[in-house]
Amino acid sequence: MHKKGRAKPPRGEAHPHAKLKVSDIESIRSRYASGDAQLKHLAAEFGVTTSAISVIVKGNRWRSVPLQSERERVGQKA
Template identity: 40%
Template sequence: MPLLQGEQHPHHKLTAEEVLTIRASYIPGLITLADLARCYGVSKQTVSVILSGRSWRWLTEGTSEP
């Protein structure tokens, strides 16, 4: 059985477009993880793993497929 990732996973909360926007929007010292988490309805930990590349790692600019 294949591992479902990103928008294919039945419990996903974010779209690929939102993940790319989170990555582009984060400015240390100006925009916090908490700000982004509140904006997208996810936890600070979720934003942290997205920014560190531990989650949605296959996603790069212009790519929305795992």
């Protein structure tokens, strides 16, 4: 069914087991980029693992939320 485009699983905060929201992802990325927080502190604050924070910061998860550098490039083109 999934291959035919039917019954796509919910993504991001629409998933019933999601612990984070889009605003959390933006906060995590901006705070880590500015050097305000370490991975382990962010993980403890948001109730997830350090590896989850790591893949969020790298952009390997939550790809629907653009990275800071991507937002700046889009803003320059406009």
